[in-house]
Amino acid sequence: MEQAEIGLIGLGVMGANLSLNIAEKGNKIAVFNRTTEVTKKFYADAGALQGQIIPCETMEDFIKAIRPPRPIIIMIKAGDPVDQQMELLKPYLSSGDIMIDAGNANFRDTMRRFKSLEGSDLTFIGMGVSGGEEGARHGPSIMVGGTEDSWKRVEKVLTSISAKFNGEPCVDWLGENGAGHFVKTIHNGIEYADMQMIAEIYGILRDGLGMSAAEIGGVFGRWNEGRLDSYLMEISEKVLKANDPISGKPMVDVIVxxxxxxxxxxxxxxxxQxxxxxxxxIxxxxxxxxxxxxxxERQAAEKILGKPALVERPKDGMAFLADLELALLAAxxxxxxxGFAVMAAASKEFGWNLPMPTIAKIWRAGCIIRSQFLDEITSAFSKDPNVANLIVTPAFSQLVKETDGALRRIVSYAALNGLPAPALTSALSYFDAYRRGRGTANLIQAQRDxxxxxxxxxxxxxxxxxxxxGSGLADFA
Structure with missing residues (x-):
């Protein structure tokens, strides 16, 4: 029997979708799940892809089914379950075999696991996978951390299943041990900020201008045709225009x-930190x-404190919408x-030599924060990979100058009208602090002294x- 090119343990939604993706791209895959019935059902449902899948009911059969050196993807709940699965696997593995954690792991756990295998002839890959269920099935963005040799063993398979941007695969080897999972962590941090900022703009439009969910969805749809073109804007339009089949109300209006x-x-x-x-x-x-x-607590506080009254509505609605669009871009x-500054610092700290242009490239498709914007970041870092901060590159410094005024006006409007905009406000304060050559920390240093x-x-x-x-401090030298 022909052996599989790769194996996968854990046929939950993500594991099942990733397995089907691997099989569909012409790679033979062996699969195993602790519950045998899950494996049987997965295989039965695979349809035309069954010929590329080897379902295994025992660990012995699973290991035999994979071509050495065996790359084995572990797609289970992060944390202790991964450690437990690794311990169960070890007795069956041979020299050069690779255990691959493809979950949302803490990169420090990945580094610990990598180190624990030193001297064992086994190795480990920490693999960040972004794109959710849809990405896993049809093409995610993949961030690989491990030895270069282990990357070469899986490169063909991972390249085939990754998302593509203008034909370029959204996968690459980013460095040793925890590099891949660290980059995925920062990807998710940026994702948090992006989602929060969109939600704050939604709040300004809903509570400041009194717009309906569908109207806001229309605004986001128009913005998605320009420089804010992104997956998160695309889905924001869709969810805002969707209606609840039970109540008939806008779906977002019935969500807690x-x-x-x-x-x-x-x-x-x-x-x-x-x-x-x-x-x-972030x-x-x-x-x-x-x-x-x-x-x-928030409901109780509203009864006690009340909500700030709206000071005034914008006099020019179209100009205000244009400001909101530019403010979101600036933030x-x-x-x-x-996010890129954190990755640059970690790269130095852990000796990873993270390739910033490559990271921006592999985020351009497949992942949750994919956007037109990332192509511009790729270009900026390609021209100067070691730049201190993205906002001082020629292209982005110009963008900051173009959008700064709008962000300032929107943050001011939100503050005056009691509309919470913490992420937008933080972005503005960051710009103001970063570009001020003479700040106020001299007073802090005096206080500390x-x-x-x-x-x-x-x-x-x-x-x-x-x-x-006084108190003798002047005599300290």
């Missing part, structure tokens, strides 16, 4: 305003979801700039690092 999260946004913020990088728009988006979850630039003798540097370079605050 409490957003869930699975952890990757939070990890993005934590790692940004660990790297000493300001990722304020932080605001994560905080926004946390506040959204406090539904009963997105801030979020992406912050006053109460803790932490010292400071002087603008004139004089070798005197404490102030004349």
């Amino acid at each position: 305003d409490s957003a869930g999260q699975k952890g990757t946004g939070k990890w993005s913020v934590i790692e940004a 660990n790297m000493g990088v300001a990722a304020t728009a 932080e605001a988006a994560v905080a926004g979801r946390v506040l959204s979850s406090l539904k009963s 997105k630039i801030g979020a992406y700039a912050q 006053f109460f803790g003798a932490h010292g400071f540097d002087r603008l004139d370079g004089v070798d005197k690092h404490h102030g004349p605050w």
